[in-house]
Amino acid sequence: MSTTSVETVRRRRIHPAWWVAAVAFLALLAASGFRAAPGALMVPLHHEFGWSTSSMSLAVSVNLLLYGLTAPFAAALMDRFGIRQVVALALALVALGAGGSIVMTASWQLLIFWGVLIGLGTGSMALVxxxxxxxxWFVARRGLVMGILTAGSATGQLIFLPPVAAIAESTGWRPASLLIAAAALLAVPVVWFVLRDHPSDRGVLPYGAQPAATAGPTPAPSSDAEADAAAPRRPANAARQAFGGLFFAARHRSFWALAIAFAICGATTNGLIGIHFIPSAHDHGMPATTAAGLLAVVGVFDILGTVFSGWLTDRFDPRILLVAYYTFRGVGLLLLPWLLSDTVHPSMVLFIVIYGLDWVATVPPTAALCREVFGEQGTIVFGWVFAAHQIGAAGAALGAGVIRDVFGEYTYAWWGGAVMCAVAAVLSIVVRRDRGGRKRKPIPAEADA
Structure with missing residues (x-):
């Protein structure tokens, strides 16, 4: 790219990377419609069909499991086929799963629509x-951008959960499902026309990258970052690339510490609160719409907490941030059984605010540690760490449903989550911030010989 064209780009008021980030935010928002739906739809489904909490939790567990296990392959597929192709197909699968669910008549069909189709669709995007x-697309402000995009899922929860709960209670769960399907479909054309794979597709450098010819008094980004951004694109075998990243990472103790801690993160957010907070509040006499409103407020503060966490990640040790986040979350879960009642009171509001700020604030520091430790393999490795997140969420979603059916209440599920948070806080300290992943040659992504 010539010096003249670079200077022209530098004079633009908005770098194309921010438009790409905005559309990515929209896509994540649209795909997140289902993330909050099961908690609001489980009660009406139980009333209509008599399905047990355990059977519905199993379908959600399959969804969460596929959501996580698809992620590392999605990262490799994006490298192989392109971001917009993978994201557009993912949104179509979400729409098919949500829209097709209106014809369900048996609980096993939940496994197909809620579990397989929506699980594969959301997993093909996810946080990877x-x-x-x-x-x-970014060299500067990576932590902030990661926080903003992560908040896209929380924004979807904020936007979708109250109307989904209200429609499910007043009109029925089928129109609520169609609302989710419509949102996913509407995002497809925007994704197709705006998203591009690399900054060079728009004739620009990544945001914050300093061209060598014009480097001046402004400090240049790290050579590692610019090298990663400018790395040549090569077609890759998606499965080999994904498993290569796993085999490379599995030799490092830090990977296992991050993966187990993030599994606990998934268990105590998507698995417990995300799926079972509304049914648990309903057990205490709180109307489902009120509980859904509280969960939506979690989404409001999640946006603030995640964006702020991204800002903090650019400035402080990510390990210390993770210890603080898991500690606050564990205390909240420990106290939750005494906070639930048939009305909203100040202590419950305080829980919602703190849990919201902490909801996925763990994502920016976890992603940053993956990149610091594993270098250019960091995105694929983060895909596997995120898979662990969803395995934890799936286990907690099913386990909490079984606890509810066996004991008639969720108390032991909340206390178990509190204990797990203490374990996650300890594991976060184990992660080494050395760049051993950069110094070792990773397993080739596409060596077929």
Whole structure:
């Protein structure tokens, strides 16, 4: 790219990377419609069909499991086929799963629509999509962008949960499902026309990258970051690339510490609160719409907490941030059984605010540690760490449902989550911030010989 064209780009008021990030935010928002839906739809489904909490939790567990296990392959597929192709197909699968669910008549069909279709669709985007956008399009402000994109899911919860709960209670769960399907479909054309794979597709450098010919008094980004951003694109075998990243990372103790801690993160957010907070509040006499409103407020503060966490990640040790986040979350879960009642009171509001600020504030520091430790393999490795997140969420979603059916209440589920948070806080300290992943040659992504 010539010096003249670079100077022209530098004079633009808005770098194309921010438009790409905005559309990525929209796509994540649209795909997140289902993330909050099961908690609001489980009660009406139980009333209509008599399905048990355990059977519905199993479908959600399959969804969460596929959501996580698809992520590392999605990162590799984005490298192989392109971001917009993968994201557009993912949104179509979410729409098909949500829209097709209106014909369900048996509980096993939940496994197909809620579990397989929506699980594969949301997993093909997930937070690996956010990490891919942040790593490819940004050199500066990566932590902030990761926080903003992560907040896209929380924004979806904020936007969708109250109307989904209200429609499910007043009109029925089928129109609520169609609302989710419509949102996913409407995002497809925007994704197709705006998203691009690399900054060079728009004739620009990543945001914050300093061209060598014009480097002046402004400090240049790290050579590692610019090298990653400018790395040549090569077609890759998606499965080999994904498993290569796993085999490379599995030799490092830090990977296991991050993966287990993030599994606990998933268990105590998506698995417990995300799926079972509304049914648990309903057990205490709180109307489902009120509980859904509280969960939506979690989404409001999640946006603030995640963006602020991204800002903090650019400035402080990510390990210390993770210790603080898991500690606050564990205390909240420990106290939750005494906070639930048939009305909203100040202590419950305080829980919602703190839990919201902490909800996925763990994502920016976890993604940053993956990149610091594993270098250019960081995005693929983060995909596997995120898979652990969803395995934890799936286990907690099913386990809490079984606890509810066996004991008639969720108390032991909340206390178990509190204990797990203490374990996650300890594991976060184990992660080494050395760059051993950069110094060791990773397993080749596409060596077929």
């Amino acid at each position: 999509f956010a990490a891919t956008i942040a790593n490819r």
